[in-house]
Amino acid sequence: MRGFARKGFAAAALVAAATLMLAACGGGSSSTATNVGPAGEFGKVPPESGTPHAGTMTVAFPPGATPTWIMPVTPSANGSVYTSFAFQYEMWRPLYWLVNGVAPKEYPSMSLAQDPVWSNGDKTVTVKMKTNYVWSDGQPVTSKDTEFWIDELAAGIKESPANWGPYVPGLGLPDQITSMTTPDNSTLVINLNKAVNPTWFWQDELGAIQPMPSHAWAKSSASGPTLDFTNPANAKAIYDFLAAQSKSTTSYASNPLWQVVDGPYKLTAFNNTTGAFTMAPNTKYGGPHASPESTLQGVPFTSDTAEFNAIKSGSVDAGYVPLVDLPQIGQVESTYNVFGYPDFGWSYVAYNFKDTTGDFNNIIKQLYIRQVIAHLEDQKGYISAFFHGAGGEAYGPVPSIPESPFTPSNAMTNPYPFSVSSATSLLKAHGWTVNPGGTDTCSSAGTGSNQCGAGIPAGTKLAFNLIYSTSPTIIPEQVTDLASQAKKAGINITLSSSNFNYMIANYNVVSAPKNDNKWAMEDFGGFTNSTYPTTLGVFNCTGSFNIGGYCDPQADKYITASTTSSDPNAVKTEASYLTQQQPSLFQPNPDSPNGGVVVWKKTISGQPTSFESLSQFQLNPEYWYFTK
Amino acid sequence: MSLYLLRRIGTSLVVVLGVSIFIFFLLHAIYPSPAIDVLGPRANRASIAAWNRQNGFDNPWLVQYLHYMKALLSGSFGWSYKENQSVAALFGEVWARSAYLSGISLLFAVVIAIPLGIYQAVRRNTLGDYVATSLAFVTYAMPVYLLGLILIDVFALQLHMFSFEASQSTSLWGVMTDWYAMTLPIATLTLITVAAFSRYMRSSAIDALAQDYIKAARAKGLPERLVLFRHLLRNASLPMVTLIGLSIPALLAGNLITETLFNYRGLGLLFYNSLQQVDYNVMLAYTLLGAILVVVGNLIADIALTMADPRIRLA
Numbered sequence: 001m002r003g004f005a006r007k008g009f010a011a012a013a014l015v016a017a018a019t020l021m022l023a024a025c026g027g028g029s030s031s032t033a034t035n036v037g038p039a040g041e042f043g044k045v046p047p048e049s050g051t052p053h054a055g056t057m058t059v060a061f062p063p064g065a066t067p068t069w070i071m072p073v074t075p076s077a078n079g080s081v082y083t084s085f086a087f088q089y090e091m092w093r094p095l096y097w098l099v100n101g102v103a104p105k106e107y108p109s110m111s112l113a114q115d116p117v118w119s120n121g122d123k124t125v126t127v128k129m130k131t132n133y134v135w136s137d138g139q140p141v142t143s144k145d146t147e148f149w150i151d152e153l154a155a156g157i158k159e160s161p162a163n164w165g166p167y168v169p170g171l172g173l174p175d176q177i178t179s180m181t182t183p184d185n186s187t188l189v190i191n192l193n194k195a196v197n198p199t200w201f202w203q204d205e206l207g208a209i210q211p212m213p214s215h216a217w218a219k220s221s222a223s224g225p226t227l228d229f230t231n232p233a234n235a236k237a238i239y240d241f242l243a244a245q246s247k248s249t250t251s252y253a254s255n256p257l258w259q260v261v262d263g264p265y266k267l268t269a270f271n272n273t274t275g276a277f278t279m280a281p282n283t284k285y286g287g288p289h290a291s292p293e294s295t296l297q298g299v300p301f302t303s304d305t306a307e308f309n310a311i312k313s314g315s316v317d318a319g320y321v322p323l324v325d326l327p328q329i330g331q332v333e334s335t336y337n338v339f340g341y342p343d344f345g346w347s348y349v350a351y352n353f354k355d356t357t358g359d360f361n362n363i364i365k366q367l368y369i370r371q372v373i374a375h376l377e378d379q380k381g382y383i384s385a386f387f388h389g390a391g392g393e394a395y396g397p398v399p400s401i402p403e404s405p406f407t408p409s410n411a412m413t414n415p416y417p418f419s420v421s422s423a424t425s426l427l428k429a430h431g432w433t434v435n436p437g438g439t440d441t442c443s444s445a446g447t448g449s450n451q452c453g454a455g456i457p458a459g460t461k462l463a464f465n466l467i468y469s470t471s472p473t474i475i476p477e478q479v480t481d482l483a484s485q486a487k488k489a490g491i492n493i494t495l496s497s498s499n500f501n502y503m504i505a506n507y508n509v510v511s512a513p514k515n516d517n518k519w520a521m522e523d524f525g526g527f528t529n530s531t532y533p534t535t536l537g538v539f540n541c542t543g544s545f546n547i548g549g550y551c552d553p554q555a556d557k558y559i560t561a562s563t564t565s566s567d568p569n570a571v572k573t574e575a576s577y578l579t580q581q582q583p584s585l586f587q588p589n590p591d592s593p594n595g596g597v598v599v600w601k602k603t604i605s606g607q608p609t610s611f612e613s614l615s616q617f618q619l620n621p622e623y624w625y626f627t628k
Numbered sequence: 629m630s631l632y633l634l635r636r637i638g639t640s641l642v643v644v645l646g647v648s649i650f651i652f653f654l655l656h657a658i659y660p661s662p663a664i665d666v667l668g669p670r671a672n673r674a675s676i677a678a679w680n681r682q683n684g685f686d687n688p689w690l691v692q693y694l695h696y697m698k699a700l701l702s703g704s705f706g707w708s709y710k711e712n713q714s715v716a717a718l719f720g721e722v723w724a725r726s727a728y729l730s731g732i733s734l735l736f737a738v739v740i741a742i743p744l745g746i747y748q749a750v751r752r753n754t755l756g757d758y759v760a761t762s763l764a765f766v767t768y769a770m771p772v773y774l775l776g777l778i779l780i781d782v783f784a785l786q787l788h789m790f791s792f793e794a795s796q797s798t799s800l801w802g803v804m805t806d807w808y809a810m811t812l813p814i815a816t817l818t819l820i821t822v823a824a825f826s827r828y829m830r831s832s833a834i835d836a837l838a839q840d841y842i843k844a845a846r847a848k849g850l851p852e853r854l855v856l857f858r859h860l861l862r863n864a865s866l867p868m869v870t871l872i873g874l875s876i877p878a879l880l881a882g883n884l885i886t887e888t889l890f891n892y893r894g895l896g897l898l899f900y901n902s903l904q905q906v907d908y909n910v911m912l913a914y915t916l917l918g919a920i921l922v923v924v925g926n927l928i929a930d931i932a933l934t935m936a937d938p939r940i941r942l943a
Contacts, residue, residue, distance in 0.1 A: 162676075271798060306793055544671070
């Protein structure tokens with residue numbers, strides 16, 4: 001599955017997180033009856049139909065989805081798509097809703113504020129709250145509530161930078177804010193310490209804000225008075241109180257604090273052992289929703305196998321079919337609608353530009369080498385054979401689907417299509433003696449255009465290792481095929497299996513170089529982008545997750561522009577450049593969530609985009625209704 | 629007896645202490661700090677440093693171990709970083725569920741395996757023995773998840789006789805009385821255990837049947853029923869006492885595969901999740917608990933053996 005932490009310059013998430021070993025054990029013989037559509041979708045979302053009836057909507061959750069934090073300022077340790085999108089967002093809406101069906105773009109009617117207005121050379125932003133959103137106790141959602149969230153974020157981060165997952169010291173919220181004012185109940189003016197890219201700040205920073213009810217929460221004890229949260233000492237006391245309440249997972253459903261919501265649901269039951277929860281409709285919800293609205297029941301599962309058994313038995317209204325079980329999808333298609341689409345992110349094999357073993361650092365610096373490896377990747381074949389048709393190609397940090405306003409043209413057509421002969425031709429053209437089935441050697445050392453490149457002595461062998469995570473299974477499947485195709489071109493890739501946790505703890509620590517020479521290539525999974533897909537942190541020279549040490553001044557310039565220039569297309573330029581440069585081997589993305597497709601009963605209908613957005617980890621059952 | 633017990637308890641404490649040191653240092657050798665696993669791969673350095681400070685991972689490992697043991701001795705197993713609960717609370721929520729599932733399965737297995745083993749021994753090399761042996765081999769060789777999947781597919785998804793998942797009740801009583809949901813997970817564990825136990829029982833009973841005291845009992849004209857129950861059962865059951873004692877850790881340590889397959893939150897699953905999330909305190913507590921249970925299980929087995937067979941001396 002892809003996990004993530006919302007915000008910023010590319011919210012993090014891991015493909016490898018929670019796929020259980022049992023998931024692959026499903027038997028059955030049904031073949032898939034679902035076609036892969038021209039736009040990359042698996043199955044289809046039917047049009048809205050039927051007469052709305054209310055009931056209890058049961059939604060299956062995968063293993064590891066138990067919400068562990070309720071206050072909408074979520075520490076890194078507790079951040080997950082499920083805690084944020086499927087739990088908190090049902091109760092406290094983000095300032096801007098930035099998913100529209102499968103498209104990574106704003107859904108304006110679900111945003112709590114109008115689009116921000118910039119002034120003062122992109123150093124001041126004015127946010128105007130909408131008037132149709134109110135708290136469940138009848139109070140309006142005001143600019144003060146937005147300011148309250150920001151002040152509590154600042155208080156939390158002051159205590160520990162780990163208190164908010166997306167935090168980057170010195171960048172964005174809250175460090176770049178010099179002052180805030182609320183001239184009236186609907187207006188918030190934020191002044192920044194320097195000019196920023198307005199689109200980045202809107203989508204990555206302001207989009208992460210979840211206004212909180214200051215009139216109900218700005219206190220330091222359950223029975224204490226309402227405090228002035230703009231006073232930093234008060235803000236700290238409030239943060240400590242709210243965080244302590246958030247640690248009391250047994251009282252989530254009973255604590256009066258958490259009953260003041262602006263989202264479509266109020267929590268009525270929560271089992272902190274299983275993660276099961278029940279939410280009743282918030283009758284004061286001011287956003288778009290079905291009428292009548294149904295009760296939401298989150299049903300957690302301990303394994304994908306158990307979840308799929310629930311789908312086969314028809315015991316849940318909505319859920320997912322894991323990737324490995326897609327060949328059995330025919331068993332459920334009479335009862336459930338099926339839809340799959342990749343989420344907006346990228347999977348990749350990282351290159352280690354610091355690995356001096358066999359001069360790999362000098363080898364991988366050569367663009368043509370990275371192009372050769374890209375040519376050896378059969379993305380269409382992977383999707384067909386390993387993803388069972390449920391996936392989309394990706395040639396750079398912005399995938400070909402879902403299409404975003406920032407998708408560059410070279411992200412739509414593979415610039416380095418699968419071709420072993422193209423790979424071998426490139427190698428020969430750069431001074432390598434190609435030995436298909438053997439190991440290529442550099443026969444023409446030097447820096448000329450037809451030579452191997454700087455730092456690559458004659459006789460250097462094209463042989464290196466690739467460490468990969470064994471879970472999910474599509475990772476070993478893809479890298480095994482890559483190594484096989486590479487062998488045909490005389491590139492000797494030695495595969496070595498590992499596990500996700502070990503890899504990120506030992507090979508991905510940028511500031512601990514002791515393992516620099518232990519890996520040349522690494523496949524641990526990938527990331528989910530925010531709607532603003534900058535790779536800041538990943539491919540800039542000093543990025544905190546630039547695990548392979550890729551460093552290109554031109555890329556750095558583009559990445560910096562994505563967060564600082566006024567150019568609305570800066571991030572598109574960045575993505576285009578990185579797609580061309582191949583700082584890593586970009587891989588196709590499986591449909592999500594959990595590397596599978598979403599299903600919901602045919603007796604449920606609603607706004608089609610609300611079903612499509614399930615593939616983007618969004619859960620909007622407020623739009624759904626029973627037709628019988 | 630009491631001297632023996634004291635000696636065994638003392639030895640056990642040393643073993644548990646040794647295990648705690650071994651596990652603690654092994655874990656810290658693999659993951660000097662779980663910060664990046666807990667905070668996510670893109671956590672920045674400031675967050676990692678702050679988290680390490682908050683949780684004491686910036687101290688030398690020896691200091692960390694002493695802190696851990698000090699907290700342990702005062703009854704604290706620590707805090708689960710990922711589950712946002714104390715480890716004691718996490719264990720408290722699920723241990724009884726695991727103990728029930730494992731315990732009832734073990735009970736059924738013993739109740740079935742002992743007579744089955746005796747039957748096979750008495751009627752060895754008959755059709756009934758062959759059938760029971762074949763079934764035992766098939767079940768014994770079958771991975772537990774495969775057996776569980778077969779039972780779910782046949783009895784839940786095809787015949788709709790039982791639920792495809794274990795009880796989701798939050799109360800233990802609710803779990804215990806929900807036979808519709810609990811039958812298949814209990815059956816899965818029971819069948820696997822019966823297969824193993826019955827083989828031991830059969831073998832032990834065959835040995836016992838060849839003993840002189842059985843022949844003497846029969847020669848005295850004792851009815852076969854009394855021979856089997858009074859003489860054979862008690863003597864042939866001795867290996868079972870050891871097996872049951874060694875099964876005690878599983879009572880509380882949970883059955884990961886069965887719990888996972890049947891959507892049943894137990895200790896096994898809690899441990900598995902902690903492994904996936906590098907949730908140090910849960911892993912350490914579970915491992916220590918496992919070590920204690922193994923030691924206690926052995927102790928109980930030894931004592932039970934001496935009670936069942938006075939010829940075995942406590943030395």
